[in-house]
Amino acid sequence: NAGVTQTPKFRVLKTGQSMTLLCAQDMNHEYMYWYRQDPGMGLRLIHYSVGEGTTAKGEVPDGYNVSRLKKQNFLLGLESAAPSQTSVYFCASSKLNEQFFGPGTRLTVL
Amino acid sequence: DQQVKQNSPSLSVQEGRISILNCDYTNSMFDYFLWYKKYPAEGPTFLISISSIKDKNEDGRFTVFLNKSAKHLSLHIVPSQPGDSAVYFCAASRPYSGGGADGLTFGKGTHLIIQP
Numbered sequence: 001n002a003g004v005t006q007t008p009k010f011r012v013l014k015t016g017q018s019m020t021l022l023c024a025q026d027m028n029h030e031y032m033y034w035y036r037q038d039p040g041m042g043l044r045l046i047h048y049s050v051g052e053g054t055t056a057k058g059e060v061p062d063g064y065n066v067s068r069l070k071k072q073n074f075l076l077g078l079e080s081a082a083p084s085q086t087s088v089y090f091c092a093s094s095k096l097n098e099q100f101f102g103p104g105t106r107l108t109v110l
Numbered sequence: 111d112q113q114v115k116q117n118s119p120s121l122s123v124q125e126g127r128i129s130i131l132n133c134d135y136t137n138s139m140f141d142y143f144l145w146y147k148k149y150p151a152e153g154p155t156f157l158i159s160i161s162s163i164k165d166k167n168e169d170g171r172f173t174v175f176l177n178k179s180a181k182h183l184s185l186h187i188v189p190s191q192p193g194d195s196a197v198y199f200c201a202a203s204r205p206y207s208g209g210g211a212d213g214l215t216f217g218k219g220t221h222l223i224i225q226p
Contacts, residue, residue: 004153035216040119041218042114042218043154043199043214043216044216045213045214045215048212048213056212059213090154092153097142097144097159099144099156101153101154101155102153103151104151104152104153
């Protein structure tokens, strides 16, 4: 039982490049989330999903897109990366209130 | 506007003593509160939670107190141990709407340092 896993762990992008972050969970959770954490800030919700095939915007959705084609996977895409998207990205999943987090992806945009 | 506030960025406590971490919230719609613990280079891990219908929840060395009228909650760790040194995040959620869960609202975190 791996819980929540994230791929990749680290990535460096140049401004304008695109990439996809993958989140996978093996707990059969309906709900999945993408957060970002910046220095001195708490985690801020980017997008979330309440089930396969559904997505919704969170607090800071601009510049990101998501897809939930399979229940166990939640993808976060950056179409044209900007330096302001340098951050640590955390994926989480939940059945109810308690969310389980992945180890994070550290993304640097130059 | 920050809806969940942790006003102490850091807290230093001696090993064996009590650690008290505080959290305030402004949104009266929040009905469930959680504490997460985070070590460097790891994801947050769930510690303890409390529903708004309760004023206290205990789990081993960890106790969370909720004062709804003051919109304040606190996490007590007794006794504090070196392994408790981490960043602690307070988080809150609203009641589900339409059967969905729209994520947690986090505070900025408090860095707890346990001194030997």
